[in-house]
Amino acid sequence: MADKKKQLTLPSWADQSTKNPSKNRYQVLGQIPPKLEYKSALAYIPSPSQCIATDPFCSNQSIQPGQSSQPKYPIKSSTPTEYLLKPITTKLFSIEPVHSHIHQPTELVNSFFPPGWHFVPAHPDKFLSFYRDILQLHKSILIKPIKDKINPNKVIYHSLYIHNIVSLDQWSHPSVHKKLPDHPVEYNYYDYIDAWFKILLHENEVFTHSWFIQFDHKFNSVIPSWFNRWWHQNGAIPDILPAELMDQVTYFSTINKVTNHTSQFPALLLFVSKYKVPWILKWRYNIEDRTIIRQYLVKWWGSYNHQKIIDQVMLEFPVKVPTPVKIPTPVKQVQPVKQEDPLVQSDSPTVSNIRLNSPAQRSSRPSKSKIKCSQLLMLAQQLIAQASQEEDDNSSEGSTTDKNPYGAAFQDAQNPFG
DSSP states (O other): OGGGGOOOOOTTTTOOOOOOOTTTTOSSSSSOSSOOOOOOOOOOOOGGGGGGHOOOOOTOOOOOTTTTTTTOBBBOOOOOOOOOOOOOOOOOEEGGGTTTTTTOOHHHTTTTTTTHHHHOOEEEEEETTHHHHHHHHHTTTTEEEESSOOOOOOOOEEEEEEEEOOOOOGSSSTTBBOOOOOOOBBBHHHHHHHHHHHHHGGGOTOOOOOEOOOOOOOOOOOOOTTTHHHHHHSSOOOOGOOHHHHHHHHEEEEEEEEOOOOGGGGGGHHHHHHHHHHEEEEEEEEEEETTEEEEEEEETTTOOOOOHHHHHHHSSOOOOOOOOOOOOOOOOOOOOOOOOOOOOOOOOOOOGGGTOOOHHHHHHHHHTTTHHHHHHHHHHHHHHHHHHHHHHHHHHHTTTTTOOOTTTTGOOOTTOOO
């Protein structure tokens, strides 16, 4: 009988939940670790055997000696940024009368979710690490803990790098199950899709955790249609981008060639995945219409040097500026002008029929040709001077209303890089 009453030990929550029916099958934290110094599940750096019990992302994510845990990106001047609330929310559950005395959202969720969870488990063995291992098995993501520079034992947030997204044609039928190493249950394509949403539901005890998200520089997967839903929930929004970078997104949306498949995605998603633009995500609980909801917030990383992205866009899609064309000034008709010069008779020819040194003139008055030519030359000079004065007067009046040398067509042209 003594053998049958051996004390059962609780394994780590990432492996399996307890098989003791008297225990909570949804307990995921296993043995309670020592008291945390920073009141954060990510602040305490446990031993390898306790690692998953406190941070499900520290397993197989250790930083090698000499390797920096900070993102390797060029640093610009640090710009303070704020989180912006996304318009999308997730309704979780209604508040029942038995919980009417609870007013804090974080306290309410403890009345619905199993301890240590932030979602309703589809299976007792489908922990957060279950979904993590699915994505890592397919090399879809890489997660790294980012630690405090002053105190390396404190994890500030996690970085998530998107390497590839498995499409349905790579899986065959979505209900086909596959084995997941070190887990008692198999998974299918539905679980793979679900993993993209569940993986971001990690949170610390004080709800200060955030995600630094970026597409990896080698990412070139065909984005599946269901990823649209993931992006609308967890992706960046135009309002967090610097104005000059958002100008490039607008320009990119007008010149980038899309297919029938990619036309369904927002231009910002195509831009971010192509040029690897990072963003920061966090979520929180709130109450709306007696319902617990999850809200999503995003912000820009103020230290990121986005000028390199602008240069890359301009290099790949140079703006074609048309060569300015000068519009010639129309030639005005010179009207006949009466002359009162005593040397010119009333029947003197006008400018329209003057032909200097013509053969007819030379043959009709050969003795007075030189005198006549001199008179006609003086008349022509007077007429030309008078016509030039009228043109200058008209030109000076027009210059007060139109100073654009390229015409009205270019007056309101917008500069996409303005």
